[in-house]
Amino acid sequence: MPELLRAAQMLVMTPGAPVVKDAAVAVESGEILAAGQYADVRREHSGPVRDLGDVVLAPATFNSHVHLEMCHLLGKTHGGEGFVPWIKSLLAQPLYDLDAARVRAELLRAEQRGVAFMADISTHNAPAIGPIMAGSGLGFVSFREVIGNDVPADSAELLPRVREVDECGRGVMSVAGHALYSTGMERLRASKQAARAAGGLPWSLHLAENTDEDDMLLRGESDFLDLLKSRGVLSGYDAPGERPAPLAERLGLLDADSLLVHCVTLTPGDIELVAKSGATACLCPRSNEFIAEGTPPLRALLNAGVNLCLGTDGLCSNADLDPYGEVAWVLAHEPDLSLTDALALVTTNPARFFGRGIPYATRLGRLERGFAARFSVVPASVLEILSQR
Ligand SMILES: [Zn+2]
Incomplete structure (x- = not known):
């Protein structure tokens, strides 16, 4: 009955x-x-x-960008002074010490707050987080994030296979690049190829997050690069001399299965390019605000017709994993947007993107006959x- x-x-x-x-x-x-x-x-x-x-x-909401492997870092990072002080405080922590019990608790809390889908990025723990997500009630994609320069003989090697995920019917494992400076160009291409060859899985990249990223790519000069070099990372870094979005486009990384996360420093020309590619943008405004990286060009992206979603980012740069926190931020900063407009960013828009590769996501995001009762x-x-x- x-x-x-x-x-x-x-x-x-x-x-x-x-x-x-x-x-x-x-x-x-x-x-x-x-x-x-x-x-x-x-x-x-x-x-x-x-x-x-x-x-x-x-409808239940989508959180289109989280880092569950960093749940243990809530309240342990330095906000308000920009990217470099924040990343310094992050790197001082036991970054990838997965707290599985905490992750389960956060997934349960999210579900109780009406989240139905999460897109997680994990650098070291995707094979462990995939089964945890499969055991939750959520729809999901568990991205294995690749960094460094190694280029696999077969790009499919980058894609983790997790039996529990295959069997649960609500999610997929996929692969993501970290950023254009931290994942080598050929490795980025291989990761995109792996997602494409697996039938058009969603693929993700942090893009245009802050001016440090722009400076690194354009000129090879930034406080962040100095910090990385002091830690023995990217010591031979060679700047490509391009802005993030045109570089991603030239590398063949932008298409309708690409999720571009942050997009804070996109110029009007970059936004046009992203719109033309059909890629989806995921903004994380509360995370940007916590770190003090700037404000994403939400209105310009909407005006250009870019499919736009919201994510909380991890608990290392946000107070909680509730997409309604991002909805509140959007409504407070964009007085012309209605509640329906803002809700689209956490319901119908992400359903359109994730539904391309994940059948369960097509049953979310609306309250209509035949949709999941979420x-x-x-x-x-x-x-x-x-x-x-
Ligand atoms: Zn992120």
Whole structure:
């Protein structure tokens, strides 16, 4: 027998659909049978009613960029003074000491807050994090992030195979580059090739995160590069002399299966190039704000027609892994955006991107018949920002 969820308001996220007042969703066996006004849904579906009261019901959210292997670093890094002081404080920590129990706890907390999908980046622990994500209730991609210069004989070697992930039906393992300065160009190409050859898996890259990255690529001069060299990394670094986005394009890294994370320093020309490539951009504004890296050009990306998502980044640069924190940031900084506009960044837009390679993601992001019965409730902190406009 179906169950009916009733709420004062509901955003179904079907394009063009208005806010539904006195709303209900009928669900059975984890699937939505109907969503609409309570009186209409009740007429067609019997069953117990769970009244959620005076809330705004919405689809469950996507967190399009996290680093679960750094969950143990919450509160242990230095914010507010830019990238180099932050990375120094990060490098002083036991960076990759995976705390599996903490990761499980964070996944559970995320699910309880209405997250249905997470895209995780892990440099050293993807084969361990994949099974943890498979054992959670979330949809997911577990990216193995490659750094350094080694070029494999066969690019498929870069893609981890994890039995639990193959069997769970809600996620995939994939491969990601770290950044254009930290992953060699041929290794980046090999990682992109591995994702492509595996049937068009999502692929990810930190791109244009801050001016240090721009300076390194353009001139081979930056405080960050000096720091790396002092640690014996990138000692023979040769600057390609290009901005991040044109370089990524020239290397063949930009297409509709590419997720470009941060995008803070993109110029109008870069944004045009990203839009033309069909790549999706994932902004992490609270992380950028914590580190003091600047503000991503959200409005310009939207105006250019770039598919735009939001991610929290890791707990080494954010207070929590709740995408609604990013939604709140967006609504506070972009007064012209409606709640529906902002919710698209954590529902329909990421569903469009991740759904290309992960069938489960196509069943998320909207409250419509046939979609997965995964919900979130818009938190009071978000509604308060709207009420103060
Ligand atoms: Zn990141």
